[in-house]
Amino acid sequence: MFPTPIQKTPRSWQITYQSFLPIALIMWLLPLIAVAIFSVKPEGDFSAGEYWSLPSTFGGWENYGKVFFQSDMPRYLLNSLLITVPTAIGAVALACMAGFALGIYRFKLNLWIFFLFVAGNFVPFQILMVPVRDLTLDLGLYNTKTGLVLFHIAFQTGFCTLFMRNFIKGLPFPLIEAARVEGIAEWRIFVYIVLPLMKPAIAALCVLIFTFIWNDYFWAIVLTQGVESQPVTAGITSFNAQFRAAYHLMSAGAIVAALPPVAIFFLMQKHFIAGLTLGAVK
Amino acid sequence: MSGVVLQDVVKRYSDVQVIHGVDLQIEDGEFCVFVGPSGCGKSTLLRMVAGLEETTEGKISIGPRDVTRMDPAQRGVAMVFQTYALYPHMTVKENMGFGLKMNGHPKAEIAEKVAEATRILKLEQYLDRKPSALSGGQRQRVSIGRAIVRGPEVFLFDEPLSNLDAELRVEMRVEIARLHKEIGATMIYVTHDQVEAMTLADKIVVLRGGYIEQVGAPLDLYRNPDNKFVAGFIGSPAMNFLEATSKGDSIEVPALKQSYKLPVAMPADGTRVILGIRPEHIEIDKSGDTLAVDLTEALGGTSYDYLVSDNGEKIIVEERGDERSQEGARVGITFDLERAMLFDAETEKRIR
Amino acid sequence: MSGVVLQDVVKRYSDVQVIHGVDLQIEDGEFCVFVGPSGCGKSTLLRMVAGLEETTEGKISIGPRDVTRMDPAQRGVAMVFQTYALYPHMTVKENMGFGLKMNGHPKAEIAEKVAEATRILKLEQYLDRKPSALSGGQRQRVSIGRAIVRGPEVFLFDEPLSNLDAELRVEMRVEIARLHKEIGATMIYVTHDQVEAMTLADKIVVLRGGYIEQVGAPLDLYRNPDNKFVAGFIGSPAMNFLEATSKGDSIEVPALKQSYKLPVAMPADGTRVILGIRPEHIEIDKSGDTLAVDLTEALGGTSYDYLVSDNGEKIIVEERGDERSQEGARVGITFDLERAMLFDAETEKRIR
Amino acid sequence: MSTATLAKSEYEQENRSWYKRNEISITPWLFMAPAILFFMVYVIIPIFQSFEISLFEWDGLGAREYIGTDNYVELWDDPAFYTSLRNNLIWLILYLLAIPAGLFIALFLNQTVVGIRLYKSLFFFPFVISQVVVGLVFTWFYDPTFGLFNTVIGWVGLGPINVLGDPTYVTYGIIAAGLWPQTAYCMILYLTGLNAVDPEQIEAARLDGAKGWKMLWYVVVPQLKPATFIAFVVTIIGALRSFDLISVMTNGGPFGESRVLSFYMFEVALSEYGFRMGYGAAIAVVLFLIMLFFIAYFLYSMYRDERGR
Amino acid sequence: DGHKLSGEMKIFLDTSNPAPRATFEGIIAQFDEMHPDLKIETTIIDRDAYKTQIRNFLTANPPDVATWYAGNRMLPYVTTGLFEDVSDLWTGDLAAELASTKTAMTIDGKQWGVPYTYYQWGMYYRKDIFDELGLTVPTNWEEEKANCQKIVDSGRKCYTIGTKFLWTAAGWFDYLNLRTNGYEFHMALTAGKESWTDDRVKKTMANWRELIDMGAFIDDHTAYSWQEAIPFLVDGQATAYLMGNFAVDPIKAAGLTDDQLDFYQFPLITEGIPMAEEAPTDTLHIPSGAANKEAARAFLKFVATPDIQTSMNASLGQLPVNNKASVNTDDKFVKAGFEMLNNASALAQFFDRDAPAEMAKVGMEGFQEFMVRPDNLDQILQRLEKTRERVYK
Numbered sequence A: 001m002f003p004t005p006i007q008k009t010p011r012s013w014q015i016t017y018q019s020f021l022p023i024a025l026i027m028w029l030l031p032l033i034a035v036a037i038f039s040v041k042p043e044g045d046f047s048a049g050e051y052w053s054l055p056s057t058f059g060g061w062e063n064y065g066k067v068f069f070q071s072d073m074p075r076y077l078l079n080s081l082l083i084t085v086p087t088a089i090g091a092v093a094l095a096c097m098a099g100f101a102l103g104i105y106r107f108k109l110n111l112w113i114f115f116l117f118v119a120g121n122f123v124p125f126q127i128l129m130v131p132v133r134d135l136t137l138d139l140g141l142y143n144t145k146t147g148l149v150l151f152h153i154a155f156q157t158g159f160c161t162l163f164m165r166n167f168i169k170g171l172p173f174p175l176i177e178a179a180r181v182e183g184i185a186e187w188r189i190f191v192y193i194v195l196p197l198m199k200p201a202i203a204a205l206c207v208l209i210f211t212f213i214w215n216d217y218f219w220a221i222v223l224t225q226g227v228e229s230q231p232v233t234a235g236i237t238s239f240n241a242q243f244r245a246a247y248h249l250m251s252a253g254a255i256v257a258a259l260p261p262v263a264i265f266f267l268m269q270k271h272f273i274a275g276l277t278l279g280a281v282k
Numbered sequence B, C: 001m002s003g004v005v006l007q008d009v010v011k012r013y014s015d016v017q018v019i020h021g022v023d024l025q026i027e028d029g030e031f032c033v034f035v036g037p038s039g040c041g042k043s044t045l046l047r048m049v050a051g052l053e054e055t056t057e058g059k060i061s062i063g064p065r066d067v068t069r070m071d072p073a074q075r076g077v078a079m080v081f082q083t084y085a086l087y088p089h090m091t092v093k094e095n096m097g098f099g100l101k102m103n104g105h106p107k108a109e110i111a112e113k114v115a116e117a118t119r120i121l122k123l124e125q126y127l128d129r130k131p132s133a134l135s136g137g138q139r140q141r142v143s144i145g146r147a148i149v150r151g152p153e154v155f156l157f158d159e160p161l162s163n164l165d166a167e168l169r170v171e172m173r174v175e176i177a178r179l180h181k182e183i184g185a186t187m188i189y190v191t192h193d194q195v196e197a198m199t200l201a202d203k204i205v206v207l208r209g210g211y212i213e214q215v216g217a218p219l220d221l222y223r224n225p226d227n228k229f230v231a232g233f234i235g236s237p238a239m240n241f242l243e244a245t246s247k248g249d250s251i252e253v254p255a256l257k258q259s260y261k262l263p264v265a266m267p268a269d270g271t272r273v274i275l276g277i278r279p280e281h282i283e284i285d286k287s288g289d290t291l292a293v294d295l296t297e298a299l300g301g302t303s304y305d306y307l308v309s310d311n312g313e314k315i316i317v318e319e320r321g322d323e324r325s326q327e328g329a330r331v332g333i334t335f336d337l338e339r340a341m342l343f344d345a346e347t348e349k350r351i352r
Numbered sequence D: 001m002s003t004a005t006l007a008k009s010e011y012e013q014e015n016r017s018w019y020k021r022n023e024i025s026i027t028p029w030l031f032m033a034p035a036i037l038f039f040m041v042y043v044i045i046p047i048f049q050s051f052e053i054s055l056f057e058w059d060g061l062g063a064r065e066y067i068g069t070d071n072y073v074e075l076w077d078d079p080a081f082y083t084s085l086r087n088n089l090i091w092l093i094l095y096l097l098a099i100p101a102g103l104f105i106a107l108f109l110n111q112t113v114v115g116i117r118l119y120k121s122l123f124f125f126p127f128v129i130s131q132v133v134v135g136l137v138f139t140w141f142y143d144p145t146f147g148l149f150n151t152v153i154g155w156v157g158l159g160p161i162n163v164l165g166d167p168t169y170v171t172y173g174i175i176a177a178g179l180w181p182q183t184a185y186c187m188i189l190y191l192t193g194l195n196a197v198d199p200e201q202i203e204a205a206r207l208d209g210a211k212g213w214k215m216l217w218y219v220v221v222p223q224l225k226p227a228t229f230i231a232f233v234v235t236i237i238g239a240l241r242s243f244d245l246i247s248v249m250t251n252g253g254p255f256g257e258s259r260v261l262s263f264y265m266f267e268v269a270l271s272e273y274g275f276r277m278g279y280g281a282a283i284a285v286v287l288f289l290i291m292l293f294f295i296a297y298f299l300y301s302m303y304r305d306e307r308g309r
Numbered sequence E: 001d002g003h004k005l006s007g008e009m010k011i012f013l014d015t016s017n018p019a020p021r022a023t024f025e026g027i028i029a030q031f032d033e034m035h036p037d038l039k040i041e042t043t044i045i046d047r048d049a050y051k052t053q054i055r056n057f058l059t060a061n062p063p064d065v066a067t068w069y070a071g072n073r074m075l076p077y078v079t080t081g082l083f084e085d086v087s088d089l090w091t092g093d094l095a096a097e098l099a100s101t102k103t104a105m106t107i108d109g110k111q112w113g114v115p116y117t118y119y120q121w122g123m124y125y126r127k128d129i130f131d132e133l134g135l136t137v138p139t140n141w142e143e144e145k146a147n148c149q150k151i152v153d154s155g156r157k158c159y160t161i162g163t164k165f166l167w168t169a170a171g172w173f174d175y176l177n178l179r180t181n182g183y184e185f186h187m188a189l190t191a192g193k194e195s196w197t198d199d200r201v202k203k204t205m206a207n208w209r210e211l212i213d214m215g216a217f218i219d220d221h222t223a224y225s226w227q228e229a230i231p232f233l234v235d236g237q238a239t240a241y242l243m244g245n246f247a248v249d250p251i252k253a254a255g256l257t258d259d260q261l262d263f264y265q266f267p268l269i270t271e272g273i274p275m276a277e278e279a280p281t282d283t284l285h286i287p288s289g290a291a292n293k294e295a296a297r298a299f300l301k302f303v304a305t306p307d308i309q310t311s312m313n314a315s316l317g318q319l320p321v322n323n324k325a326s327v328n329t330d331d332k333f334v335k336a337g338f339e340m341l342n343n344a345s346a347l348a349q350f351f352d353r354d355a356p357a358e359m360a361k362v363g364m365e366g367f368q369e370f371m372v373r374p375d376n377l378d379q380i381l382q383r384l385e386k387t388r389e390r391v392y393k
């Protein structure tokens, strides 16, 4: 293990390390901690110019109450959920199938199609902006959650397929051969053998895609507008316009918007990190 | 009847040919072992029988049926893989019954067949475990069980024991032998392990570079190899080969500084030949001094002497018991001329 | 002088003790092999000598120096790992020279030492390859080369050959033996392979559960084990153990339905003892009928008969040559009483 | 004993359906069809459409007018374009700092002490948060009146610096905000990479006398190559995709000094004063060509790996 | 109205600040009450976001009523046929009552919407600080500068401003240019008929520069939105704010009272040039893709009626467009504005409403840059000129 395990170092260094850890963490998260503190400060602290003092009283209830009951935040959160969940399901489903095809079968175009997905996934997606917006308009899906979901599914399919294909490629191939010798139809091999084995990958991808899509801002502003379909990342700007310069409320809003992916990350940490690294490193 | 017949079978991967026209007949109920060095095409040949690799040319029949172009599932074969290939998310019972279930067999029939296989392999107490909760040997037993359940005409094994440790390997080897006795189906078995081949096979097929070198019963190959390759491949430690030249009805062996008269049809004078003697057929002659003892190894029950001749050829001698020669000493050797073999140095064919 | 001395060495991981006070003296230039079942602490002990594990208690000296608390790099040891542990991004040459480079030796010196090691190990043509372009045996040679280059007083090997296939293992074993002869440094070698231990060692240390069971020259351990564990562990196939009871100056062996009188100091009447006979020391008596032949295996030079007694005990007999018994027949056995051993059933200690 | 019990029907149907006979060659295409369809429609074809649109003058409302390469000609002497290009380069270069920074933090956290798992997750935190929120947080962080940044540099007698309002600092300020989550990402990649470093090699190197930086440089870093490669890929992509932060933090300002290509493209095509679809598409094409350079490199590396295994 | 309105009516509003938001909600509720069968759905979009979104929703999912701005700003939607011709509403009494805004709503001889409010721009200043420093309301440029110098000397800034979203700087340009060169030149310039490198423009910029060089504006204004600039006024770091009347509400909300805050007209610069004012008009339109145009027309009419105009603008704190409506004279800012605009020689909409979008964007960016780097003036003007050549071609 590198660096040398702390247990094997002198006592003095161990203590230094142990005490430096929390300090480093606080420094690292300083901007966030500041926002968290902002969000529970009462309005008065700001008008009094007390930005960096501890909250004079706990204003959290009021601030967060405003976020939830006097703004469109709940609606935006719901929109985000309605966009994120179908996207995760759709993209992962498509990728499972495509990954299976690319990971298991040997055919001429295999590598080319795989690279098509990979290359598409690397594209700076802004370049799709004009045509995709147009397409969405033509389909009558502009400013609908469906329009956003369809695009997200399509674009995330690139990454998901890369991930799934590499994962499936890592499965022991004799499993497939054993099933073929047993006379099991190809689609049944997918359903009964490959799919169950992909569970961890599916979990990882779902979590990952959830975060990616939840945090998407660009497509949200390109393909949607208005409270009926915009997700919370875009909603937060309207929210901030509504409460401009009301830092306690803006902070509370930011924290509310950021919370779901953070919660997912903490709940599914193992899968999340596996997803990030496995997808990338294979 | 369900023997397996390969007629002039060829396998090519794009432009590399890896199997060069193999003809082979495996009788019904026979235990046939493919051996040969790594990369010689053992697995490829086995997988062609299974239908997992396409046959480029030639014909493969199982029993009366030509299966050359059939799907694996239709050939009536079952395969046991080196890595077991158990479905990790299914219990032992489900693993064994899966094939039948997917092909729509009634539950009662599946249960019955699984029970039968379980009995044969003594897996009763593991039926509800997942493969991950089994030892390597148990896993391999389950994978054999899965093959049995399908009731195939031919069992195919691809190095089934090479992922097991030495002790388990011996155990499973005995188990497979017993299984063959019990169900009597045709079995084709790929291994690179001498001992497995010798002890399990009714018939050993020695492959090299995509060609069959020799086919025969284990002891026939040991006693009566057709060529230098088979002679060297079968038997451990490997046969000693010494360069020699024919002269009249004898051969001259420079390493031993002596002529020998072997009971074989001698080739023309001056032909370069090779004398083959197995280490276990050589006795040390302490009074001799033609060879130097380079190294000795005592294993307790047996010892090996590594001898070097003055012209640099090496000879291994297996000695019974724990006596061994002195390292650095000089000795001679004697051997039974009946058991020595002669090969043509060019063609490597046996001279009989 | 650079022998290695371990004095009352103890290793604890938090609250698990895995080495229980080991005392051991390894002479300068000696080849010492640690054997024992998996998990007995072989690697741990070796790594303590290397300095890769801290020594909880006791003292380790190399030559005159107490190295117990020293850094690995300063102990004058070099280690060869089971997985080779070559740096994958460096060429063979860089791998071998890395240690010297790190310690700031001049380039010329490094080149010279690498050349020397290369010569010893015949690695000339691979110098510029990366490890990934080498075969297993070549990689292991490089890793030994890396050890040689550093010119250590003590070489440490942790199962260096167990990732190689059978053939290569034999080859590398001989190579290591030769290396030891050539450079004559002290070597400590961990293995679980019988043959390696027997053939390489000047001194074998048999470990079990963190204790030393016996230390001695290979053949001494074979011929004269101190207890049942060592007797069963050394020799292959393993010694047969049969239950017996002492009666007067003989022992009664139910499996063989016979009494034997062994030249040892017999314990009190009725003591449960164990009779140990090595497979290679048993002869089949075709006229007998105490045992059933369960299975026979012919390997060419030797055959094994697996016998079962009526009370279910198993006996393996090694037969020389290719004769073997008939499976299913009933036979008796004879053996040389001088070579049979007796152990106390309780303490498993040898009764001499 | 005969055990030939396979039902006849299972292997002796001679006249099977066409699908059955070609199952293995058709199945992959059936499985890939939906993904390919989606990907074509929404990703691959639009890339080419961008090329096409870039040859038109079009406000997104009325009819398009074919103008050949005029958009590119205009781009050629559009100072805003060069500002964006320059900023993109700065992003590309400085964003790479996330890689060593991530490695450094990963090394710092690669220990087994109580609670280290929690520390690792908390250090990873910034990556999970939306860039929009990161942008907001940093906007306040940099605020010239009350921002923590100026408060802190005030302690050492510097500032105040109007980071986001000053054209000389603004791009660096935004990149710093972007480096925060990106470093966290690289850190996780390296933590996983460090887990995979062969401990025996570390031990071998210890015996060889390598320590500290030497160990890191000669033994550890080379083994982290896969992680470094991925970190490189995601960082490059991240740098070229940078949009959210700029949009949230400065909206391209002050006077367009913090624009990058992707933002400029959005601005001319879809913002309040924009709606020049053709011009936006032309910028898109330039951005794509830059990325193509990297994509080709990534694909080549992957191709080598695929062949290699 | 003759018959009942029914169905649904979608209204998109950009009135995202709290006061206007509430006002409109009130009006709509009133309208809703009058038409029980009509279901009204209101969407309020952030004012800045609205400006980019209007294109999308006009083509993709047009509402029945949408807010927008008069002048050049509505031109693209008129030429592309996205706004409904509502000339039919500009007949009868209403036409007479709205006459003053008719030109701003007319393109190609047709009217494309109905205004609902307009408001004055001018200096909102800290009366208490002026008193403290002994300053009087300036009436010409010299006084303005003299005042400013005293303010700067007292350690304050003269003007607060937040230029993050650019248009606030355009307010300064508009007034400086109107006062330096007059209404005609300003309109010709924004209409692309005059060169940006003209000496007259340079004169305007030179005047502006005097203030910049004095340190009249707060530091770091590029980092702030217009709302974020308010605290500087409130806590006395700056004494005046050139803004539209909509700023009064948030400034008061931030803690200033009528005693502290007052208003004065942007002072005279070039002697003899008549005083024209900025008076942006906010308007309502019917997208041509609207589903319920009947209801939409009714709503537009309703909003323009004197009663509604009176109550609406009272609560907006702005000026009614209907000349029959009464101005809320209780509000001193509204009153001042009303008087000022009544006496104005001419009314300009605003830079980004008078100039086409692209020109406006480049122009405002230039103004912002100028405020930070006045030395770049020549470069900036050249850039504007180049844009003018392209945009108006």
Ligand SMILES: Nc1ncnc2c1ncn2[C@@H]1O[C@H](COP(=O)(O)OP(=O)(O)OP(=O)(O)O)[C@@H](O)[C@H]1O
Pocket (backbone or CB within 6 Å): B013, B016, B018, B036, B037, B038, B039, B040, B041, B042, B043, B044, B045, B192
């Ligand atoms: N897909 C393939 N494409 C090209 N050549 C292949 C392919 N699969 C196998 N080969 C080649 O065919 C030859 C035979 O391979 P095969 O796996 O049958 O050997 P084997 O005898 O089973 O070896 P081992 O003992 O190592 O398993 C080898 O030379 C191998 O390189």
Ligand SMILES: Nc1ncnc2c1ncn2[C@@H]1O[C@H](COP(=O)(O)OP(=O)(O)OP(=O)(O)O)[C@@H](O)[C@H]1O
Pocket (backbone or CB within 6 Å): C013, C016, C018, C036, C037, C038, C039, C040, C041, C042, C043, C044, C045, C192
């Ligand atoms: N880090 C550790 N913490 C706790 N126990 C350990 C640790 N490392 C090893 N052990 C225990 O110490 C004992 C000895 O391990 P060691 O690796 O020395 O065995 P070994 O003889 O080398 O076995 P093998 O033949 O399998 O390599 C084992 O029981 C092992 O479980």
Ligand SMILES: [Mg+2]
Pocket (backbone or CB within 6 Å): B042, B043, B044
């Ligand atoms: Mg094989």
Ligand SMILES: [Mg+2]
Pocket (backbone or CB within 6 Å): C042, C043, C044
């Ligand atoms: Mg070990």
